[in-house]
Amino acid sequence: SQQGEEDPQALSIQEGENATMNCSYKTSINNLQWYRQNSGRGLVHLILIRSNEREKHSGRLRVTLDTSKKSSSLLITASRAADTASYFCATEETSGSRLTFGEGTQLTVNP
């Protein structure tokens, strides 16, 4: 079964707007990661946040983690058409090195 559930399943915004995607999970984790997938391509790692961290930034990306609510959010600021892709959260459970992926959010940024 999927560990992470993402919300929304699809998001369509205009260039320049901010995009927020949410991820909820069920078990204790070591870290939570966000990946991006362009159509027909493999996944690319974006950012990792550890269970003892609450917020992390990387360029236009901001990730938050609330372990009490078992949820995370990914914010992409000042979006660009090139940000159009599917975004997946993945959790590494405390029991091992495997990642469990959510079903993804399809982001469309309209020029």
Place this chain on the structure above:
Amino acid sequence: NAGVTQTPKFRVLKTGQSMTLLCAQDMNHEYMYWYRQDPGMGLRLIHYSVGEGTTAKGEVPDGYNVSRLKKQNFLLGLESAAPSQTSVYFCASSYLDEQFFGPGTRLTVL
């Protein structure tokens, strides 16, 4: 530095045929993984390996076998393909937390 490569990129099989998907990485990573991605299902882990000569089952291992004879290669085998195995297969490798993915193999079983 090619990263993670997968062979082949596309394949069409008939039910009952067998095939092997090859994953190779040149980053000297210990961990390697095979996932399948189906529409609306995200990625599901089939098998993984924590080092040369070791393999372990993931979430959906039935109908698949794997081997890790060399550290840089991870093979995924389908002994008797079924239409339910139609999917896109991704290989990944990692050293610590971040996983590096190959471009995928699109497999259709008729």
